[in-house]
């Protein structure tokens with residue numbers, strides 16, 4: 257495994273990094289899974305900023321990112337990204353998922369943050385096959401880190417056992 261990449265089986269709201277990424281939706285509102293967990297643990301200020309952002313900019317396009325306060329979470333910022341819904345793989349899902357990771361990393365690096373944690377974007381209600389999503393996520397992060405000097409630590413946080421085992425296979429220690 258790259259010196260910069262680590263794997264955790266756990267809850268992203270407990271991670272002590274500069275930035276955590278939220279697998280949100282285009283409305284930045286009323287998500288389930290990791291989105292609900294982040295808003296629950298982070299408190300109402302995060303949702304207020306998300307709503308204000310959507311009022312100003314409209315919906316967040318799939319693959320794009322926005323940054324909000326971290327509220328009560330033990331991190332500096334939350335980056336919200338809208339992952340693709342899986343429609344069978346021929347609707348540009350892989351590129352859109354890659355964009356979620358790369359755009360999050362770019363925004364974090366631009367802001368001078370050095371550590372970031374990702375959930376397994378799109379692998380819950382959005383139905384992206386977990387093995388394919390993990391491969392795309394690892395490829396995107398690895399490629400980004402080859403060219404970047406700001407980000408020192410990327411944590412893949414797998415909440416469910418299945419994702420954790422897939423990442424463990426793909427990221428041999």
Ligand code: ADP
Pocket residue numbers: 266267268269279280288289290291293294339375376377378379380381382383413414415416419
């Ligand atoms: P999506 O709509 O992008 O599929 P979900 O939140 O439904 O988003 O699922 C994305 C992934 O987040 C799933 O693999 C799920 O197991 C995981 N997840 C759910 N809760 C948490 C959490 N608290 N921390 C990290 N990952 C989580």
